[in-house]
Amino acid sequence: MKQTDKFQLRTETKEGRCIVYVSGEFDLEVAAQMRAAMAPLVELTDRELTLNLRDLKYIDSTGIGILVSVLKARNAKQASFTVEAIPPTIRKLFDMTGITPFLTRQNQES
Template sequence: MDENKLTLRTENRDDQTIVFVGGEFDLEVASRIRSALEPLIEMTDRRLTLNLQDLKYIDSTGIGILISVVKARHSRNAPFDVEQIPSHIRKLFEMTGISPFLKSDSPL
């Protein structure tokens, strides 16, 4: 696996954890992303936000992981949203029908 294919950076601000996701979010990096997000999903006292500003590509595996995070956070009554979604990724979210389930700072 090419470690440079995906970048993940976590930043804590007040009651929010922001995960900056860059590069390619696909099957090849799925286990790495799951491992990074699992402990954060359990932090129900903090808002979890994914910043996708530097995301270049996402496949069905990546979308599946997003949906599982949405479900997990919802079942725990914990806030989750995404921000700074690139337009080509936003179009894919619209086409796949997941847009209504993602809170975002930009129109989906």
């Protein structure tokens, strides 16, 4: 997978959980890369899918749209999808758009 200086993805699988670490800037320029990386992971319904955004610096509406599409696809498959370690500035944006409750573990059944 091609990585840029401004955006990186790293995937780790352990204990029935697939964690995707997203860092840098998640915007229109890297949308195709993110979609390509997430497509096969969305299909892995036998494990939890988690995005770790600890090192995410920026996300635009395209990035938010991709997160929502992954959420919808996972929900349709009755598979877990959560977002963790959301930086305060990103969480504020998620709160303003109303998607925080759908992405965070606190409101999902274990």
